[in-house]
Amino acid sequence: MTSHDIHEQAAAYVLHALDDDELRAFEEHLVGCTVCQEELESLRSAAAAIAYDTDLRAPPAQLRARILDEARAESSSNVIPLRRRFLAPGAAVLAAAAACAAIALGVWASSLSGSLNRERDARRAQTQALAIIAAPGSRRFALDGSKGALVVAPNEEAALVVSGLPRAPDGMTYEVWILPNGKALPAGLFAGGPDRSIVTLTRLVPRHAKVAVSVEPAGGSQTLTGQVLITTETA
């Protein structure tokens, strides 16, 4: 594909007319292309303007009430403990978690769902983590070094919930470690960022184990080499 071609994709991008592979390729291009970045917003506005070429329709009155009720319910759940928030039955919670996609450089349009594949992957991972968090009898351990919690289900599957951790620097990632008897075993990677990160650990977490988060080179390490930012211990 020539460079000219990929610039032209900006129109299809804002019209949501790219398939998954094209979308990924264009967003990768967009990150490094100031020409496209500069033009994107005006093209997006022009595309949105097409929406006005439609008969105005009064939505059913109950739609407004439903949206506001749901918004208020989510809002009030922000001030109750994490555990109850995540126990709330929920499509809305899942959707909110799945929407935690990268939002930068005009990529926000796809943040609602991104490509369907990525959405599915993200939803699967979130569903798994939420099942652990919501499992009857799961236990929660506070973190040293960050807001959030380590949640361990009775079957020792575990999820780490971290908020307020800045996005990992370029070329780096956060890596979770389990230290069952002093030896650090890698247990998952995550990027951090403004939204709450929910990570399903790739290893079981036994009782009386230390769990730590360090900064490692992108792709993760096999042995803990980076700075440790977060620690906790199961009882």
Added chain:
Amino acid sequence: MREHDLVALPGGREDAASGRDLAHFSDEALLALVSRSDDLALAELYDRYGRVAYGLAVRILRDQTLAEDAVQDAFLTVWRKAGTFLAERAKPSTWILTLVHRRSVDLVRREQRRRGDPLESAPIAATASTDEEAALRSKRRVVQEALRQLPDDQREALELAYYGGFTQSELAERLGQPLGTIKSRMFTGLRRLRDLLADAGVDVATEF
């Protein structure tokens, strides 16, 4: 875990309840309030853009229930992500309509609904206040006039992509044209539409 770690900043409910007249707030100001969990500000944004959003979703999805889902998802995304979006400095209305469009296109592809069939006629909204109604109708006239000035093949590509939810490859196949031709038509057409709207005295960056 210390419970106060989990307690969010107080929302804007008290502010919202103080009886301000939100009708005079700009979209940006409303969005800033939404980012502070002000539900009345969300309601005001919905009152401004809900009808356009719903009309768009119905036209794409041809199903009122799915259209309601798309509009609800979009406005709840506004509720959850307003703070993040504010930093992007784009227009709230563009964001809202882009979210509705994205969601509708996702749903129409997922449902693999038949697309491109004429839509049965449905009641046109007549519930808006006169001022809002007039403003919306005026925008509509400007956009329709701009679209009318596009070459037929460009307008066709834009409308099928936007309202049909077709990918560019599907459009190429449907219209029997090479993919490169379709890309060029959409790109040239959308740039032209932007410039026509600007010529009509409508700064798309501020008006839409």
